[in-house]
Amino acid sequence: MSPVLAGVLQLLALMAALALAYVPLGNYLARVYSSPRHLRIEKWIYKGIGADPDTEMRWPAYLRGVLAFSVAGVLFLYLLQRLQGVLPGSLGFASIDPDQAFNTAASFVANTNWQSYYGEQAMGHVVQTAGLAVQNFVSAAVGIAVAVALVRGFARSRTGELGNFWADLVRGVVRVLVPIAVVGAVILVACGVIQNFSGIHEVGQFPGGTQEWNGGAVASQEVIKELGTNGGGYFNANSAHPFENPTPFTNLFEIFLILLIPVALTRTFGVMTGSVRQGYAILATMATIWLSFVALMMWTEFAHHGPALQAAGGAMEGKEVRFGIGGSSIFAVSTTLTSTGAVDSFHSSYTGLGGGITMLGMMLGEIAPGGVGSGLYGMLVMAVIAVFVAGLMVGRTPEYLGKKIGTREIKFAACYILITPALVLVFTAAAMALPTPGDSMTNSGAHGFSEILYAYTSASNNNGSAFAGLNADTQWFNTTLGLAMLLGRFLPMVFVLALAGSLARQQPVPATKGTLRTEKPLFSGLLVGAVLIITGLTYFPALALGPLAEGLA
Numbered sequence: 001m002s003p004v005l006a007g008v009l010q011l012l013a014l015m016a017a018l019a020l021a022y023v024p025l026g027n028y029l030a031r032v033y034s035s036p037r038h039l040r041i042e043k044w045i046y047k048g049i050g051a052d053p054d055t056e057m058r059w060p061a062y063l064r065g066v067l068a069f070s071v072a073g074v075l076f077l078y079l080l081q082r083l084q085g086v087l088p089g090s091l092g093f094a095s096i097d098p099d100q101a102f103n104t105a106a107s108f109v110a111n112t113n114w115q116s117y118y119g120e121q122a123m124g125h126v127v128q129t130a131g132l133a134v135q136n137f138v139s140a141a142v143g144i145a146v147a148v149a150l151v152r153g154f155a156r157s158r159t160g161e162l163g164n165f166w167a168d169l170v171r172g173v174v175r176v177l178v179p180i181a182v183v184g185a186v187i188l189v190a191c192g193v194i195q196n197f198s199g200i201h202e203v204g205q206f207p208g209g210t211q212e213w214n215g216g217a218v219a220s221q222e223v224i225k226e227l228g229t230n231g232g233g234y235f236n237a238n239s240a241h242p243f244e245n246p247t248p249f250t251n252l253f254e255i256f257l258i259l260l261i262p263v264a265l266t267r268t269f270g271v272m273t274g275s276v277r278q279g280y281a282i283l284a285t286m287a288t289i290w291l292s293f294v295a296l297m298m299w300t301e302f303a304h305h306g307p308a309l310q311a312a313g314g315a316m317e318g319k320e321v322r323f324g325i326g327g328s329s330i331f332a333v334s335t336t337l338t339s340t341g342a343v344d345s346f347h348s349s350y351t352g353l354g355g356g357i358t359m360l361g362m363m364l365g366e367i368a369p370g371g372v373g374s375g376l377y378g379m380l381v382m383a384v385i386a387v388f389v390a391g392l393m394v395g396r397t398p399e400y401l402g403k404k405i406g407t408r409e410i411k412f413a414a415c416y417i418l419i420t421p422a423l424v425l426v427f428t429a430a431a432m433a434l435p436t437p438g439d440s441m442t443n444s445g446a447h448g449f450s451e452i453l454y455a456y457t458s459a460s461n462n463n464g465s466a467f468a469g470l471n472a473d474t475q476w477f478n479t480t481l482g483l484a485m486l487l488g489r490f491l492p493m494v495f496v497l498a499l500a501g502s503l504a505r506q507q508p509v510p511a512t513k514g515t516l517r518t519e520k521p522l523f524s525g526l527l528v529g530a531v532l533i534i535t536g537l538t539y540f541p542a543l544a545l546g547p548l549a550e551g552l553a
Contacts, residue, residue: 003314007298007326010252014330017256018263025260026267026279032175033148033168034272042170053167058160059501062149065165066142066493070109073135074486077105080131081123090124091200091214103478108135110489111143111371113225113232113341113464114481116473120214120235125197132232133221137181140228141172143373146493147265148272150377153500154401155273160505162497176261177228184223184257191253192246195219218243226257229371231341231464239331239344240320251323251344255331258340262286262369265376273401277519282379284524289368289531290337293361297329300354318349318468329354336361339371341464348451348467352551355467356543359454362461363539364531365420371462377496379527383518384413384499386530390516390523400518402508412499419491421538423460423484428453428542430480437476442469450546455481460488 038046038053046053057065080087081096081104096104100116107114108131117123123132145168152162189195198215218234222244225231235241245251263283270279302314302325314325323331328345335342336358347358361368367378388405391398398405431437431452441448451470458465459481466472472481516523 003324003326004298004302006324007302007329010248010326011294011330014252014255014259018259021260022264022267022283025264027271029176029261029264029268030271032171033163033268038167039174042167042174045170045174046166049166051164051166053164053170055164056161057164059149059162059497062162062165063494063497065169066146066497067490069138069165069169070142070490073109073138074105077108077131077135078102080127081105084124084127087124087126089126089197093122093124096122099475099478100473103482104132106482106485107464108132108230108232109139110462110485111139111228111230111339111374112459112462112485112489113230114459114466114472114485115232115236115464116478116481118236119233120216125216128221128234129217133217133224136221136224136228136230136232137173137177138169140177140224140230140372141169143229143371144172144176144261144265145169145373146496147373147376148268150380150496150500150503151269151272153503154380154403156504157506157508160501162500162504177224180260181220181224181227184227184253185219187253188219188223188250191250192242193219193222193250194243213243222254223257225342226254226340227260227372229258229262229338229340229374231335231339233342239342240346245344246322248323248327251327251331254342254344255334258334258338258342259369261372262338262375265373266369269376269380275401275519278401281519281521281524281527282376282383283369284521285527285531286367286369286375286379288524288528289364290333293333293337293357293368294330297333297354297357298326300351300357301325301329303351315349315351315354318346320344332358333361335465336463337364337366337368337370339366339374339462339464341458343465343468346468347454347465348447348469352446352547352549355450355454356547356551358465359450359457359543359547360535360539362457362463363421363424363543364535365417366461366463367531374462378416378492381413381416381496381499382531382534383527384409385417385534386523386527387516387518388413389530390526394514394516396514396516399509399515402511403503403506404509408502409499412495412502416492416495416499417534419495420460420488423488424453424456424539425542427456427460427480427484431456431476434476437474440471440474440477442471446546446550450550453542453546456484459484462489 081101085095149162196215204211239245266283270276454467
């Protein structure tokens with residue numbers, strides 16, 4: 001079988017699996033976040049944290065819950081790392097330095113999982129399981145909760161209430177993430193992913209020293225790493241490591257986990273707003289962008305330029321032979337068009353244009369299908385922008401799902417789409433202008449610039465993947481990337497929840513003959529165009545200096 005055909009068959013199998021899960025999971029999520037009932041274990045949790053799950057919250061109260069919970073998470077994870085040296089199960093590893101502890105705490109709480117450390121050489125079992133793995137669950141649940149709050153803003157009328165953050169958070173963990181993660185972990189263990197609490201073992205001796213590996217609860221962390229679009233690996237090689245991702249089947253299964261909830265949430269959106277066709281329109285937009293990026297990535301990586309690439313069947317540098325170009329391309333696109341950041345190959349080794357595709361996927365705002373929750377609310381904000389543009393074209397007040405998009409709403413949407421590009425470009429410019437950060441670049445010229453640009457794009461968009469040629473374990477990068485991750489995660493949430501509150505207070509406007517039909521293919525095409533044009537105008541100069549210059553050289 002040719003490598004190209006193998007890649008296409010993997011793509012078709014993945015799409016079929018997602019199609020089978022779409023309706024049942026999407027309907028289940030809608031029931032979870034609409035049910036008035038509370039499970040017994042949920043009642044125990046509410047009692048323990050002192051929360052009343054039946055109290056409705058307006059957007060400022062909902063936001064305070066998000067921020068308070070996240071601040072507590074940062075402090076807990078920071079202290080856990082700083083105390084690692086005296087904790088049991090530390091495998092003899094020392095406590096983490098302050099700047100790296102801040103970076104890691106910000107990273108995992110912000111659902112970014114950027115890692116400036118070698119996981120198997122720095123973090124013991126307690127930090128990995130009680131700290132990092134826990135944040136993989138709760139940070140993903142926070143993203144879903146904010147997305148559900150925005151959906152309620154569209155679905156409700158003449159009220160500013162968006163639900164209860166604590167109820168949404170607990171339900172996301174207890175009813176959604178944990179059950180799927182348990183099943184997924186069993187599948188991964190059956191396929192060869194390790195799951196233990198063993199210590200450090202010497203596995204070989206070499207002229208330069210010895211080779212040592214430590215075990216860990218890898219399967220359970222691996223499954224939520226992908227399912228929650230987190231991305232932080234137990235080992236430095238991430239999903240390229242055979243202990244995390246041993247076979248082509250596990251590779252495809254992990255891609256399925258990455259896309260599962262973001263895709264299903266479009267169905268949830270349609271069910272909760274009373275129009276499943278609206279959900280299909282959002283899904284079609286996401287699928288169009290995702291499939292286009294996969295096709296472009298496969299084309300750039302399979303293109304035969306020179307005898308070395310012809311002999312290897314494509315650009316195999318930095319890719320695992322057990323996955324090949326097809327599986328690696330699908331993984332790279334899926335992980336950068338979501339906020340996952342996991343890697344089964346090194347993006348720095350991709351062709352110039354291939355590396356640009358991974359960057360552009362993050363620059364789109366990771367909305368195709370995006371992270372758990374963040375992908376849906378990011379795409380809905382872009383839908384508000386697209387409706388507003390369409391209204392300007394025909395000279396009519398823009399409406400979306402029966403809600404008028406007025407001055408207040410468009411200001412919130414505009415602020416949302418400007419925050420992340422501002423963080424990326426300002427931090428990148430500062431790093432390139434100052435003398436010290438440039439010392440961390442492995443390469444010079446366009447590729448070196450791409451390393452810096454990729455790092456801040458990844459951090460600000462809460463992705464977490466890296467070009468792998470940048471030494472980010474410095475005080476400058478640990479601090480600035482940590483700030484970029486926190487600001488890039490929580491500032492957009494402010495405007496999403498404010499938009500949700502504004503929409504929930506409105507009275508629905510009845511549809512007329514002049515109303516833009518947002519469930520039609522025409523609107524999906526307009527939405528795709530809006531996403532690409534806004535992103536292209538924002539990032540094109542920076543892309544031209546980096547991956548485009550390298551790819552066209």
